[in-house]
Amino acid sequence: MLVTNKELLLAAKRGAYAVGAFNIQNLESLLAVVEAAVEEKSPVIVAVTPSAIKYGGLRYLTSLVKTAAENVPVPMSLHLDHGEDVETVQKCLEAGFTSVMIDGSHLPFEENIALTRRVVELAHPRGVSVEGELGRLAGVEEKTVEEREKVLTDPDEAGEFVRRTGVDALAVSIGTSHGAYKFKGEPKLDFERLKLIREKVDVPLVLHGASSVPQWIIEKATKYGAELTGAKGIPEDHIRRAIMLGITKINIDTDLRLAFTATVREVLANQPKEFDPRKILGPAKEAMKEVVKAKMRLFGSSGKA
Ligand code: PH4
Ligand code: ZN
Secondary structure (H helix, E strand, O other): OOHHHHHHHHHHHOOOOOOOEEOOOOOHHHHHHHHHHHOOOOOEEEEEOHHHHHHHHHHHHHHHHHHHHHOOOOOOEEEEEEEOOHHHHHHHHHOOOOOOEEOOOOHHHHHHHHHHHHHHHHHHHOOEEEEEEEEEOOOOOOOHHHHHHHHHHOOHHHHHHHHHHOOEEEEOOOOOOOOOOOOOOOOOOOOHHHHHHHHHOOOOOOOOOOOOOHHHHHHHHHHHOOOOOOOOOOOOHHHHHHOOEEEEEEEEEEEHHHHHHHHHHHHHHHOOOOOOHHHHHHHHHHHHHHHHHHHHHOOOOOOOO
16 A cells, blocks of 8 residues: 555654665666565555656656555655756655655755745645655765765754655764765764754654675676776665664665666576576576565565555
């Protein structure tokens, strides 16, 4: 069944676990996420970005997710990830999304508040929950203290942002970034900042850019020809700590992409005579599913559906 992020995340906040938001772009990625959720008996957030919509089409992707939701016994939300503007949000609301993110994190504070507030006014009357973002997900390693302060979420501003916008969840910046190259040196997240944000903010907190970039997947992809030198993600113990400090939604995309790519490369390399897409994409879907299942166990959402 399709439910809102608000419903999933308030339960997670009460239970001190996190719900994974997994990005999908096609049938295989959706099947991987849904089958994992069913096997793990886990609530799940199916996340779709504007660029995924451009690739797969809003109607096709929405129909696939709705069909999945009608046929599985776990609660699932259909979430717009990194919505850029009111028009995109409007289209997703009309299509039946149960949750939307509006990402005004690149805007000055007051403009971010105004845009986010506008989306809350559109979404809440339809019973759809809204995630806002404050602070930017830029790499922070080589930045000065002043530069870091500009990029990472300010706890006082976070409290004000949530009060004035009415968002149901807040994405925060504590040192993560999107993609497979998150750190050059030792991985480091600003847990002190997360604690302070938690004290100022009541709504569920969201961690974007949370892929761990498992070395075994990098090794497998590299063995079959990928070039991924320097790829590094968020260690699993950092994820556990973030959940203990109040993160209740965790966004994962890169780890699924890596699992997909490593497996497609492996199949093509080992079975050069194979040209049936199902024999190539099927194993890739299974590899993504195993990654999603492992995340659900790590986040503590397994068995919570
Ligand atoms: N996301 C995924 C964003 C994907 O435009 P696009 O579809 O390429 O955008 O919101 C994440 O936070 C993923 O984090 P990760 O890269 O660590 O998996
Ligand atoms: Zn993100």
